[in-house]
Each structure stands twice: as C-alpha cells, then as structure tokens.
Amino acid sequence: MSQYARSIVWFRRDYRLSDHRALHEACAQSSEVIPVFVIDEVLLKGFKNVRQVQFIQACLDDLEERLRERGSRLLVVQGNPAHKIPELAKMLQVNAVFLNHDYEPMAKLRDAHVERELKKLGVAFLSFKDQVIFERREILSGGGSPYKVFTPYSRAWLKALETDRASHLKEYRPDLKKLVAEGSLKERNARFANLGFDPVPLLDENGKPLKFGEAEGRALLKRFAPSIAHYKKDRDFPSIEGTSRLSVHFRFGTISVREAVRFCSEHMSEGAKTWLNELIWREFYMMILDQFPHVEKGAFKPEFDSLKWEWSREHFKAWCEGRTGFPIVDAGMRQLKETGWMHNRVRMIVAMFLTKDLLIHWQEGERYFAEQLLDHELSANNGGWQWSASTGCDAQPYFRVMNPVSQSERFDPEGKYIRRWVPELRDSDAKRIHWPHEEEGLFSSGPKGYPAPLVDHKEQRIKAIRMFKKD
Ligand SMILES: Cc1cc2nc3c(=O)[nH]c(=O)nc-3n(C[C@H](O)[C@H](O)[C@H](O)COP(=O)(O)OP(=O)(O)OC[C@H]3O[C@@H](n4cnc5c(N)ncnc54)[C@H](O)[C@@H]3O)c2cc1C
Known part of the structure; x- marks a missing residue:
C-alpha cells in the first residue's frame, strides 16, 4: 500500500521524466500522481527574457506529449504558485506535494510559503535535492563553514563523491504507471502567450530551429562523447565546437546532472576531468547563492x-x-x-x-x-x-x-x-x-x-x- 493515495508532482525547472528525484519519490510513495506546472505570474512580472519563456513553453509541450503517451496529462495553471499549489491540493484532494529544491532567494521564499499553507491543510510538502550532486551545507570547510574559494571546494566535492559514488549518482527511475490524467478542472491548459509572451523563433547560429526537451538534452550529451577527451584543449577557442552546449538543458533540467556526472565516469579522460570541474563550478555558484544570498543584490565582498x-x-x-x-x-x-x-x-x-x-x-x-x-x-x-x-x-x-x-x-x-x-x-x-x-x-x-x-x-x-x- 502506498503512503499517499493521491499526490501532486510540481514541475518547476526539471522538465523531464527520467532520473527525476521528486517524480520518482512521488510515484514510489503514492497510488496516483498528478503532474502540475504553474505559470508563475509573480516571477514573470517585468520578465524580459522571451527566449527562456519560449524554451519553457516548448519543454512543457514536449512533456505534455510524453505524458499523454503514458495516459497522463500535464495540468498547467496560471497564477501565484504560493496560492495556486495549496488551492490545487485542496481541489484535487491530494495528500502530498512532491517537488525538487530550488536555491534562488525568491524561490526559497515561495516554497516556504507553500509549505506553510500546505501544512495548514494537512498536506505533506516533500522537497528533494535534484539539480545538483551536493547542495546547501553538504560541502563545508574544515572549520564547518561554506567555502568561499573554488579550488578547495572542488577538492572536497570530489572527495565527498568518492565516499559514496553509488548513492550520489543514483539513477531515479520513476514508476510512470502511477501518473494519472486529472480531468475535472476547467483551467488546465494555461500558456505563456496568455501573459503576452508572443512566440519568438529559437535558432542556433546556423539559423536552424533549436531543439528542446529531454530527448535533445540526451542527444547533445551523446553528441559530446567524441569531443569530451579534447575538452581541456579545445574549450577556450570560440571558433571550435569544443563545449557541450548543454547549459540550457542544465538550466531547465532537461538533463539530469547525475546522468552528466555518470557520463564523465564512463568517458574518463583529462578532458572529462576538466568538464566535471565545470559542473563543479556550477554547483559552487549555486551553493554561494544559497549560502550568501546577498550576492543577488550586491558584491560578494x-x-x-x-x-x-x-x-x-x-x-x-x-x-x-x-x-x-x-x-x-x-x-x-x-x-x-x-x-x-x-x-x-x-x-x-x-x-x-x-x-x-x-x-x-x-x-x-x-x-x-x-x-x-x-x-x-x-x-x-x-x-x-x-x-x-x-x-x-x-x-x-x-x-x-x-x-x-x-x-x-x-x-x-x-x-x-x-x-x-x-x-x-x-x-x-x-x-x-x-x-x-x-x-x-x-x-x-x-x-x-x-x-x-x-x-x-x-x-x-x-x-x-x-x-x-x-x-
Ligand atoms: C559573465 C558570465 C556569465 C555567465 N552566465 C551564465 C549563465 O547565466 N548560465 C550558465 O549556465 N552559465 C553561465 N556562465 C558560465 C559559462 O559561460 C556557461 O555555462 C557555458 O558557456 C555554457 O556552455 P556549455 O554548456 O557549452 O558549457 P560546457 O563548457 O560544456 O560546460 C558544461 C556545463 O558546466 C556549467 N558551467 C560551465 N562553466 C561554468 C561556469 N564558469 N560557471 C558555472 N557553471 C559553468 C554549465 O552548466 C555548462 O553547461 C557565465 C560565465 C560568465 C563569465
């Protein structure tokens, strides 16, 4: 018997179905799981990056298609998630909301608010580490404080990975049979265009339409395999295609960072070590933002x-x-x-x-x-x-x-x-x-x-x- 009869899995910056921690946990702990996305009106006030909006919309459409193939649907609503998620939890009579951690200051405030509101309703709020290998205060200096310098942080990061590689790089395979299609709500197909974000063409430098979604994230990683050994030598030359071009996929979670680190181990070379170091830079800056949130508004020093x-x-x-x-x-x-x-x-x-x-x-x-x-x-x-x-x-x-x-x-x-x-x-x-x-x-x-x-x-x-x- 599952612990929860019905749950929501709340997608935010993790538009994939494979190796997805919150989705895995939701499916493991619930009899039925409803996938939800909220178009965040608060975050989008004055938002000018239309390319990102377009990319997210394309990823949501892709996710919806994948979910439909499995007999489910993505419920997309619009509003302030701090109110919308508790509202949905009540309307859909769920017992739990599953999600992955977000480390940005505004997101942390929003999530704390949602957690408080859900608590009042008696709904469990279950949030997981997913977008990094090590988060928050997991990597600390000998003195017990967060690192402020990258090199010792990266050394400690690598050491921590070696202590239990298997669990840190575990692949979370959600039991997608648990996903259901919620059909009772009228509002279910919100789109960014409703907020005045008109579609813009997303093109690569050869003028070809950019691809998006989980399949493209994985395809790019695969395409990078023959180049990774030369990464150390090529990565500084902008006329060479020497880098992975995966940044947008890491940004929106159309690739799992655990998969990327596993990929490094499978293709071990000096180049792969250097590439892994860049993934550690990514986590270093996420940790800095999380532990020293004043950097968002001013100098670190x-x-x-x-x-x-x-x-x-x-x-x-x-x-x-x-x-x-x-x-x-x-x-x-x-x-x-x-x-x-x-x-x-x-x-x-x-x-x-x-x-x-x-x-x-x-x-x-x-x-x-x-x-x-x-x-x-x-x-x-x-x-x-x-x-x-x-x-x-x-x-x-x-x-x-x-x-x-x-x-x-x-x-x-x-x-x-x-x-x-x-x-x-x-x-x-x-x-x-x-x-x-x-x-x-x-x-x-x-x-x-x-x-x-x-x-x-x-x-x-x-x-x-x-x-x-x-x-
Ligand atoms: C001024 C400035 C602004 C930047 N702004 C961003 C940004 O908004 N978003 C972003 O993802 N990267 C940013 N970077 C870091 C870096 O330029 C990009 O991550 C990289 O160019 C993306 O290309 P790639 O995916 O081919 O990288 P690869 O060389 O293949 O690296 C693999 C991944 O490692 C991460 N990474 C690589 N370098 C860095 C770095 N220096 N810091 C943090 N993560 C890194 C990225 O997730 C990247 O996709 C910025 C760098 C500078 C100097």
Missing part, C-alpha cells in the same frame, strides 16, 4: 559595493549592440543578441571589458545577460559577472585586467570567430582582424564602417585599477 563606477548610456548601448570597436567583444555581443548564447571565454572577455574598460557597473551587464541568455541562471551569471568584475568570491584580482586584443589573438588566432559575427571584418587578414584600426590614429574606424574603438584600453586599465585602490 560588500566593501566593493562603494566602488565609483562610471556610466555612459552610449558606451553601454554600443557594448550591447556589438559596436565597441574591439572585434572580439563585438563578435561576442552580436552572437549573444542573435542567438542567446555566447562562448564562455568570450563571456569573460566582454564582461571584463564592460567593467574594466568601460568602467560600467557589473550589475548592468548582469542584467543585460539575464535578458538575453537562453541559459540564464542567476547563480552562474552572478558568479561569472562578479568574477570578471573582481567583486566576488574567488574572483580575478582587480589588477589582472584582460586585454581584449591579446585575448583575441590567443583564442581566435585566425580570426574565424570574429569573421563569423562581424561581417565588416570578413576580408581582414588574421593579423589585422584583432585590431583593424589604423596604427597612426587610435580612434579611427576600421574597414566597411567598422566602428572606431570607444576607449583606449591602456588608459582604462590604469583608471580601473585606480578605482579599486581608492575603495
């Missing part, structure tokens, strides 16, 4: 909140539109605007350029990325920006400022990436493409109307270092 950043609307606009006159920066920003994705090396270069060359507050860049990135993840984006701006935990020291031209020469030596995204420079040779401005005039424009540089890197670097020293 509060002394950096008083830095005197500069502001220029024109410079910021030129950065967003890829018109800074620094080819690698412009290539990245144009790729982002067009596709919603940017290579990690280039994310670092453009973020450092905004903060250390244009001296614009990192939060402006963080906000723009949040609107544009299909894989936008509060923890990783915040961590990446604070790392680049030297305000964060384990950040790049402020006196180490990346030179966008030498970065370009090093990581796009033939200029292939720049040529792809900056058509004005398509005919430039591999030497001139990184700095196509006339040698005699620093602020001259490049070929075919390519913009003149906004600033002098050498001068701005000195200004940036002075700004930090004054603090």
Whole structure:
C-alpha cells in the first residue's frame, strides 16, 4: 500500500521524466500522481527574457506529449504558485506535494510559503535535492563553514563523491504507471502567450530551429562523447565546437546532472576531468547563492559595493549592440543578441571589458545577460559577472585586467570567430582582424564602417585599477 493515495508532482525547472528525484519519490510513495506546472505570474512580472519563456513553453509541450503517451496529462495553471499549489491540493484532494529544491532567494521564499499553507491543510510538502550532486551545507570547510574559494571546494566535492559514488549518482527511475490524467478542472491548459509572451523563433547560429526537451538534452550529451577527451584543449577557442552546449538543458533540467556526472565516469579522460570541474563550478555558484544570498543584490565582498563606477548610456548601448570597436567583444555581443548564447571565454572577455574598460557597473551587464541568455541562471551569471568584475568570491584580482586584443589573438588566432559575427571584418587578414584600426590614429574606424574603438584600453586599465585602490 502506498503512503499517499493521491499526490501532486510540481514541475518547476526539471522538465523531464527520467532520473527525476521528486517524480520518482512521488510515484514510489503514492497510488496516483498528478503532474502540475504553474505559470508563475509573480516571477514573470517585468520578465524580459522571451527566449527562456519560449524554451519553457516548448519543454512543457514536449512533456505534455510524453505524458499523454503514458495516459497522463500535464495540468498547467496560471497564477501565484504560493496560492495556486495549496488551492490545487485542496481541489484535487491530494495528500502530498512532491517537488525538487530550488536555491534562488525568491524561490526559497515561495516554497516556504507553500509549505506553510500546505501544512495548514494537512498536506505533506516533500522537497528533494535534484539539480545538483551536493547542495546547501553538504560541502563545508574544515572549520564547518561554506567555502568561499573554488579550488578547495572542488577538492572536497570530489572527495565527498568518492565516499559514496553509488548513492550520489543514483539513477531515479520513476514508476510512470502511477501518473494519472486529472480531468475535472476547467483551467488546465494555461500558456505563456496568455501573459503576452508572443512566440519568438529559437535558432542556433546556423539559423536552424533549436531543439528542446529531454530527448535533445540526451542527444547533445551523446553528441559530446567524441569531443569530451579534447575538452581541456579545445574549450577556450570560440571558433571550435569544443563545449557541450548543454547549459540550457542544465538550466531547465532537461538533463539530469547525475546522468552528466555518470557520463564523465564512463568517458574518463583529462578532458572529462576538466568538464566535471565545470559542473563543479556550477554547483559552487549555486551553493554561494544559497549560502550568501546577498550576492543577488550586491558584491560578494560588500566593501566593493562603494566602488565609483562610471556610466555612459552610449558606451553601454554600443557594448550591447556589438559596436565597441574591439572585434572580439563585438563578435561576442552580436552572437549573444542573435542567438542567446555566447562562448564562455568570450563571456569573460566582454564582461571584463564592460567593467574594466568601460568602467560600467557589473550589475548592468548582469542584467543585460539575464535578458538575453537562453541559459540564464542567476547563480552562474552572478558568479561569472562578479568574477570578471573582481567583486566576488574567488574572483580575478582587480589588477589582472584582460586585454581584449591579446585575448583575441590567443583564442581566435585566425580570426574565424570574429569573421563569423562581424561581417565588416570578413576580408581582414588574421593579423589585422584583432585590431583593424589604423596604427597612426587610435580612434579611427576600421574597414566597411567598422566602428572606431570607444576607449583606449591602456588608459582604462590604469583608471580601473585606480578605482579599486581608492575603495
Ligand atoms: C559573465 C558570465 C556569465 C555567465 N552566465 C551564465 C549563465 O547565466 N548560465 C550558465 O549556465 N552559465 C553561465 N556562465 C558560465 C559559462 O559561460 C556557461 O555555462 C557555458 O558557456 C555554457 O556552455 P556549455 O554548456 O557549452 O558549457 P560546457 O563548457 O560544456 O560546460 C558544461 C556545463 O558546466 C556549467 N558551467 C560551465 N562553466 C561554468 C561556469 N564558469 N560557471 C558555472 N557553471 C559553468 C554549465 O552548466 C555548462 O553547461 C557565465 C560565465 C560568465 C563569465
């Protein structure tokens, strides 16, 4: 006999049916399970990332199709989940609500509210770790506090994994026969379009429609298998397809992180170790956001909140539109605007350029990325920006400022990436493409109307270092 006669499994950022902890637990502990998604009107107020909305809608449609194949349906309602979930629990007469943990500050508040309301109704609230291998305070320093520096955290993370690999990487296989179709509610097919989010085409850089959903997450992982051994060598070169492109799937849980770590073990190599290290960075920033939630609103090191950043609307606009006159920066920003994705090396270069060359507050860049990135993840984006701006935990020291031209020469030596995204420079040779401005005039424009540089890197670097020293 199951412990609960009827339960809800509440999908939030975990749009898959396989290796899904909450779904597994719900099916194991209940006779009937109703899958639910709430279009969160509170979270979506002022939300500008239409690509993410589109991706979620596509994943929900995919999930609905998979559920229908199994005789179930996804119940999609719209409202404030803090009220909607307890309301549904009452209407559907369920005994328990199953869900996976979320570590974002707003989500934690929402979940605490739902838990309190369900308690009043006598409905169990059962939340599980799913989107990370280690969460919250599971990885602590010798002194019993959360790590603030990545390298010792990653060492402790790997050690903890080895203590009980089998249980940490367990595959949770839900008994999908328990899923039922709830048919009594009239409101059951809410869509993001109801809130004025019109569909936008989601295209990859070759202009082909982007695929989504669980099957695509798994297909990408499989496609990455021959490349993972070369990951360490290739991952910094934006013109090479050397990374997994799985970030949006990790963001929305169309792949299980346990599956990704198991995949690393099955394809063990130096490259796989380096890739695993990136998954640990992902968890490090999630832990930081969870344990130091002030990072959402300010610097990890509060002394950096008083830095005197500069502001220029024109410079910021030129950065967003890829018109800074620094080819690698412009290539990245144009790729982002067009596709919603940017290579990690280039994310670092453009973020450092905004903060250390244009001296614009990192939060402006963080906000723009949040609107544009299909894989936008509060923890990783915040961590990446604070790392680049030297305000964060384990950040790049402020006196180490990346030179966008030498970065370009090093990581796009033939200029292939720049040529792809900056058509004005398509005919430039591999030497001139990184700095196509006339040698005699620093602020001259490049070929075919390519913009003149906004600033002098050498001068701005000195200004940036002075700004930090004054603090
Ligand atoms: C300024 C800045 C902003 C960023 N914003 C985001 C963001 O909003 N969302 C996001 O997922 N990543 C962000 N990153 C990290 C990184 O750029 C992307 O995860 C990566 O480019 C995604 O491509 P991929 O899936 O091919 O990565 P791969 O190289 O294949 O890495 C595998 C996975 O590891 C994780 N990962 C890799 N690098 C990092 C990292 N530095 N920090 C945290 N997780 C990492 C991602 O989940 C990624 O999918 C940001 C980095 C910087 C410098």
